[in-house]
Amino acid sequence: MKMALMVSDSHVARAGGDRLREQYGFVSVGEADVVVALGGDGFLLHCLHEAMRHADPKPMFGMNRGTVGFMMNDFREGQLADRIAAAKTFVLHPLQMTATTASGRVITSPAINEVSxxxxxxxxxxxxxxxxxxxxxxxxxxxxxxxSTPAGSTAYNLSANGPILPLEAELLALTPISPFRPRRWRGALLPAASQIEFEVREARKRPVSAVADQMEVRDVAHVKVAMDRSIALELLFDPEYALDDRISLEQFAS
Structure with missing residues (x-):
């Protein structure tokens, strides 16, 4: 198994990366069978977005050298190849955002967690x-x-009081952020195949930005969101605490 290593810019991640390089012969991402991502959840999202630039994205095994690390495995230096070989695989399909600005520009961008x-x-x-x-x-x-996708339902969506979606659910969460009218509307669960369109009223007087994960488009007038099944991203997890288990446990967290 050929492994590539991607490391975030934090001191803790760089130190962990140095120790791993002493033990393993990493190759470039283009040569690798799997990519090891060392950092936090934000860095993993960055790595997944980088992977989408290629026709054949490599499976990704994240190890936590960040803060929360919800989408990361525990950091351990030993038996890395064995852990990857035994890992449980989850396939994620991103959302595709198509945003049209008030000036008529059209910008597209994928989102693994959510479009807001x-x-x-x-x-x-x-x-x-x-x-x-x-x-x-x-x-x-x-x-x-x-x-929000199921994978992103425990991120910003949860902070906005949206529902947690099981990873295997063929659903999207449509969640309002601080709704004023309709006052009691709490959102909707939609089939994953849905095409969702937002029309910004009074776009110049009440400007709105659209954000696909970490990419922001200012002053939008119209935004279309749909799942892109032509892209498949593989995340690898230690089987004893995989992503589906973590999402399920979040439903019972105090």
Whole structure:
């Protein structure tokens, strides 16, 4: 098994990477069968976005040298190849965001966790919502709204009081952020094949940004979100505490 190593810029991650390089003969990402990512959840997202630039993304085994490390395995130096060989594989399909700005520019970007729309000023956003071409909400007055994958449902979606989705669920979470009207609307669960469109009302007076994971587009007028099944990303986990178990346990966390 040929392994590549990607290391975040933190002191702790760099020190761990130095120790791993003393024990293993890592190769370049292009030559590798699997990529070992050393850092936190944000760095793993960065690595996955880098992987999507290639036609054949390599499986990724993350080890936590960050803070929370929800999507990472524990950092251990020994028997790395054996752990990867025994790992449990999960396939993730990202969302594809197509954002059109008020000036008419069109920007596309993938999102592994979520696509979120956020107000840019003190004024609340006014956003219309359509699902598969049918208007479902004429106007949501809010701080924002997001669409989350199951893998991302324990991230920003959970902070916004959205539902936790089992990893194998063929669903997306549509979750409002601080909704003002309709006051009691708490969001919706949608089939994973849904195409979700947001129309920003009064886009110049009430500017809204769209964020696909870590990539922001300012002053959007229209945003379309759909799952992109043409891209498959493989995450590898130690079987005793894999990603599906972690997501399930979050539903019972105090």
């Amino acid at each position: 729309l956020l107000r840019e000023t003190r004024q609340a956003a006014k956003i219309g919502i359509a699902i598969d071409g049918k208007t479902r909400m004429e106007e949501l007055i809010c701080d924002g709204v997001l669409v």
